[in-house]
Amino acid sequence: MKPKVATIWLGGCSGCHMSFLDLDERLIDLADKIDLVYSPIADVKEFPRDVDVTLVEGAIASFEHEELARLIRRNSRFVVSFGDCAVTGNVTAMRNSLDLDDVLHRSYVELADTTPRVPRDYPTIAELMKQARPLHEYITVDAFIHGCPPTADQIWSAVTELLAGKKPELTHVFLRYG
Amino acid sequence: MAIVTLTIDGEQLSAQDNESLLEIARQHKIEIPTLCHLDGLSDVGACRLCLLEIEGSNKLAPACTTRPMEGMVVHTNTEKLKKYRRMIVALLASEGNHQCSVCMVNNHCELQNLAYDTGLLYVRVPYLYPNKVTDASHESFIIDRDRCVLCTRCVRVCHEVEGAHVWDIAGRGIDCTIVADLNVPWGSAESCTSCGKCVLVCPTGALVKKGESVAEMEKHTDFLKYIVTARRKGEWISIENEEE
């Protein structure tokens, strides 16, 4: 049976996933080796159980993210912080020292081109937490892929090692912030 | 002054007893991580990254302020030291707001390099995300306190080399901040000669030139070497007249 892999997009810009797509022809190679059971690039509604490796992009920025993180932890053998926002909070966390209401007002009212309105007023949109924080502050994380975004080579190296059942050896070359 | 022999990481060396262990080690290509130390400035022993184990002593000693003694046996890279250095870098990372991807010194940053050298995979302590003031009131420079690691190199270079003493520290503990004059915006600090030395010696993206964009700025500190050759080896500067 092929290992089950999931990727998920939380409080990030999707850049890490874009970088994932930069694997280019290696993606085809990867597709043979794994079963992609959940991902923003695959159309699956529920986060499945018994996932072997889950890559988490983005910081925990909303209460929904926090709940998802716990679900991911329960359902995955290996959880990987995927990219600087998941590892450090990074750009997503730049709002942390500011007041949330001020930030929302600035973004959605002052800087709005049309229909200025704070999205918080829509019940379907997740309630933001006061601060966006790294994944490992909520759940135990098994491995880290750094970078904003991580390069395709970094991702490839980490993923191949994970699939071989190892924690990725983060040598100097691949340990990089920013 | 006398010549002493000592052992560093198994290597037998002889050295002058008024040199620091850091200088001696570096002369022999033994690398010890540092942050607050900068060749040409007085040493304050504050960052604790250069700590060493000395046989027969139960205390770790900073390489930058410790002098050699006859027969001293020094270890610079034990498992314990490696672990503590990694934790120190983690504490620094947690203390500020470091978004490397949007930082002017990205890829040219001493804090980043320390994180790589010490193998800092992630920061185990919760990030503090402090609220710090960025000051762009100076015509040529910016101080972005989110990136400041409080190494006091700027304070020392301004006092000891430029002689202007613009910078100092206000507050204590986690609330320490670098302030200009009596805590005025940098642009209105009358003592500032706009020489830019502080910007060059700053190890991070805390002090930067205006007009640079992300990952563009590289710092060069070798200028200090030329300025201060005349005061080598404790002639003018020594730990006693260190000022901050």
Added chain:
Amino acid sequence: MTVEDLQELAEQEQQRQEKFTNRLMYCAAAGCVSCGSINVRDMLKKALAEKNLAATVEVVGTGCMGLCGEGPLVKVLPEGTLYQRVDETVARKIVEEHLVTKTPVKDNEIDTSHPFFAEQMKIVLENCGRIDAEKIEEYIAVEGYAALARVVTEMQPAEVVEEVRKSGLRGRGGAGYSTGLKWGIVRKVQSDTKYVVCNADEGDPGAFMDRSVLEGDPHRILEGMAIAGYAVGAQQGYIYVRAEYPLAIERLRLAIKQAERLGLLGNRIFDSQFNFRIDLRIGAGAFVCGEETALIRSIEGRRGRPRPRPPYPSEKGLWGMPTLLNNVETYANIAPIIRKGSTWFAAIGTPKSTGTKVFALAGKIRNTGLIEVPMGISLRKIVFDIGGGTPEGTEFKAAQTGGPSGGCIPAAHLDVPVDYESLSSVGSIMGSGGMIVMDSTSNMVDVAKYFMDFCKDESCGKCIPCRVGTVHIHGLLERIAQGKATTNDLPLLEELCMMVKETSLCGLGQSAPNPVLSTLRFFRNEYEELLQEPATFVPSGTDTPPTTH
């Protein structure tokens, strides 16, 4: 002033005191003043006047008498009867009944054969409760400045150092370094200018040992410092005292003026070549300014931040000059050592910890206050005999010594002798003399959190481990206390503590983790009870509801 003049002054004062049939000593230290001893004084005087005793009975304000929890205290001399909880009514009774009808006021009389008094031994505090701190004559009448006279006129500096060394006296400021050795080092350094500094910063929360000496017997410190100045070859002394001690500052100022007036400080002391002056320096109350290198910078008018040692102050101290720096209580022991000899002193206490130690006894204990005990006394004796044990219905749990730098000693170690080495063998320290007793109602995680909160606020911020590490240790303790931490957090807590302890620049950071480490050592279960298991992978089928945190 000559030695004979001093003698004469002493005799005059003794005669003056003997003219009174009684002396009513009321405690004028901060504790008793705050519960009304000034009103008591006024009432005593008023009642004496009414009974026409004003000319034959003297009312004297003294330093701390020790049993602060039972104040205001009044002692009647020459009988030595001690009264507790004296209010204006009792004050009147003391005059009308004790003095006039010769019947002691039974309800307020304290049994001075009680272990609280019997187990104590007063050297440092010998004059507290015995003399008026504001009168130099009273100090001189009890052999004050006799040691200085002897040293200056009869002894060589090296002999003084040797005498102090032989006494075995160790620094009372916390670290317990041999005072004689320190004096010897400063004496041997060649320099025209040297300084003697008294560390009266006393920043430990709840500590008031030094303050009691400064307020109750300021001349003793001046004398000790002058002797030190003679021994090490210094002509100038500084007392660094915190601004929060206004009464101590006032008394010290007065004492210095009095001593200068009599020529006991200044030029050609006792007609010798020895000149010595003392000035005060007022600290703004930062705990870290008690650390010697920070204190020195603060006296120099710079920011009070520690620097790495060596060089030690004994080689390069104030303005780069060799500087002798000792604690208040250390100086307070000097005059008696000279007067009575090092052999007498060395016989008190244990071989390695000689003399006595003053403690501020506080917390869940019946008799709170200031005590002085011989070194080596068991903790049990202090807590149960002197302190009278924990309040009704509770059980002794631990004693905290050394304040924010110290640790908690559990009941299992109640028999530990109170000396430098034994206390550190059970994970605590002698410290400067804080002792807080905790009973079964005390929560050890909260205790650790309290002290860490103090240290993080007092960190000077110079070095990274202390500046940031203490904040995280405090945060972790908070999380643990709130039940939000997981079993992963305990190893992290321990690693952080060890790291801050081993890598910090000065004693503040190096000892800040001690309260956590010592409570972890003896009360680990109190931490563990508060932890949750972190969530982990749960394969389908083996479904148990995951624990969340």
